[in-house]
Amino acid sequence: MTSVTGVFLTPGAGSGRDQSTLVALEGGLAPLPVARVDFPYRREGRKAPDRAPKLVAFLKDEATVVAEQLGVEASGLVFGGRSMGGRMCSMAVAEGMPAAGLVLISYPLHPPGKPEKLRTEHLPQLDLPCLFVSGTRDPFATPDELTEALALIPGPVTTVWLDGGRHDLKGRDDEVVAAVGEWLAGL
Numbered sequence: 507m508t509s510v511t512g513v514f515l516t517p518g519a520g521s522g523r524d525q526s527t528l529v530a531l532e533g534g535l536a537p538l539p540v541a542r543v544d545f546p547y548r549r550e551g552r553k554a555p556d557r558a559p560k561l562v563a564f565l566k567d568e569a570t571v572v573a574e575q576l577g578v579e580a581s582g583l584v585f586g587g588r589s590m591g592g593r594m595c596s597m598a599v600a601e602g603m604p605a606a607g608l609v610l611i612s613y614p615l616h617p618p619g620k621p622e623k624l625r626t627e628h629l630p631q632l633d634l635p636c637l638f639v640s641g642t643r644d645p646f647a648t649p650d651e652l653t654e655a656l657a658l659i660p661g662p663v664t665t666v667w668l669d670g671g672r673h674d675l676k677g678r679d680d681e682v683v684a685a686v687g688e689w690l691a692g693l
Contacts, residue, residue: 509693511606512540512573513584515541515586515587515609516543516594516595523542530683531682535687543572565585565598569603585607586609587609587610588611592608592611592613595608600631606693609637613646636656636659637666639665639675639686640667641675644673
């Protein structure tokens with residue numbers, strides 16, 4: 507296993523790199539280098555995310571930039587983030603972006619109220635360690651739905667459930683940081 511050289515985090519669709527969980531992770535994982543990265547639409551002041559192919563292409567390019575800024579090997583980075591950001595990182599890795607692992611917080615398995623619209627096509631390509639941290643009351647994925655979907659991933663999967671947590675995991679940053687830190691220590 508490649509040793510972890512840093513963490514590359516992206517926000518959900520409705521927030522930016524200063525989202526509280528991402529900030530808490532940067533502080534809580536020190537001295538491990540953490541990069542919190544905004545997608546181009548946020549940098550340009552737009553609220554609506556670009557389509558997935560554009561976001562995935564950005565991540566592949568930005569991974570090299572961030573690795574250079576941190577002075578580390580890109581293949582040693584753990585990628586992930588909240589909701590859409592984590593999903594886009596998982597799609598980039600499925601398309602061949604080198605990574606040491608994935609941290610997926612509040613993974614949006616399907617749109618709320620639309621469990622038939624699963625976002626699982628790329629999961630069988632994830633042959634690397636993956637951590638999923640989700641609330642048990644997340645309308646984007648019930649524990650049963652997520653557990654069933656994660657069986658598609660050939661790499662080692664760790665799941666941490668935050669009891670009663672909704673999609674925003676409001677007030678649960680310390681628990682997320684603890685889960686991610688413990689998982690990283692085991693890589």
